[in-house]
Amino acid sequence: MRVLIGYSSAHGSTAEIARRIAAVLRDTPKAEVRDPLTAEVRETLTVEVRPLEDVHRLEGFDAVVLGSAIHSQSWLPEAAEFVERHSAELRARPVWLFSVGMSGALPRFLRAPAKAAQNRKLAEALREQARPRGHGLFSGVAAAEEFPRWVRIVLRAIGGRLGDLRDWEEIDDWARGVRTEVTGRGEQKVGQTG
Template identity: 30%
Template sequence: MNTKRVLVAYGSKHGATAGIADEIGRTLRDDGFDADVRPADAVTDVSGYDGVVLGGALYAGRWNGKARRCARRNAEQLRGRPLWLFSSGPVDSSAEQHDIPPVPGVARRMRQLDAREHITFGGALTADNPGFLARAMVRRGKGGDFRDPARIREWAHHIGAELDPAR
């Protein structure tokens, strides 16, 4: 049996989105896929992959620039293979309570790249995040880690089932 290769690329500023990508990659590997998790700015060729998952952190309603540039740089190759997109960002429980549609820029990329699906996961804002604004938000009780590992794994299993229905 030919093991399917999946790229999980991410644009992360402070590590929360990287953690989501790592969880997706680990779950896909547990499901028997060859999953490669890489920062989006290190991705220059996706032709060797059977499927791609591309995620980016949301800041002020925009996807992380590294994820945007990765999508643009690899657009031709991404259009020709199964592609899933994810965003991370809400630092509250809203992503767990209801589906959050992609922000306009990500929705546009979905159409341009013929992506199969998009999901928004909760993000994380902790005292370890650099920057005055982040620390001020945490001091005012607006922080926390709202990533849901079970939900992330469930979505990764879903991707695996779409990539290889025989599994």
């Protein structure tokens, strides 16, 4: 069985998260792999990680995980276009989506509500086109030099932070949920994070 992990990343942190999700999926005992649609046992799980500009068709992939960095509260244009262009193929196979933003930069009391609002907006924008089984929303790397000085000052003033905001445990947990569903080894549903 072949799984595609496709990503769109402006500065690299989404690419690293895609590779981490791939590592979790690859860590699946063989012979436990079942087709998510037919429950037929397959012997191997092949996981391919690729930037979306290198993906031209989804034929041959049994399941797809797609991720994008978030800019201006949306997926990067090339990732959104990919989903639009491949909508029919995506709806015909099990799909999971993940988005990488910077809600982790906010002070703790604002993180959960900001994340919930962002999750709703992103999931809504992609739901019809991709019909995903789950959507993970993670924080990536928000490097100080990518932001104007006033943003850094405001963030610091309200108790926020910049830098590597990734929570690898949260990402691993989400990836294990996807693995459980992809390999048909449980009833667990991969939910929204946060």
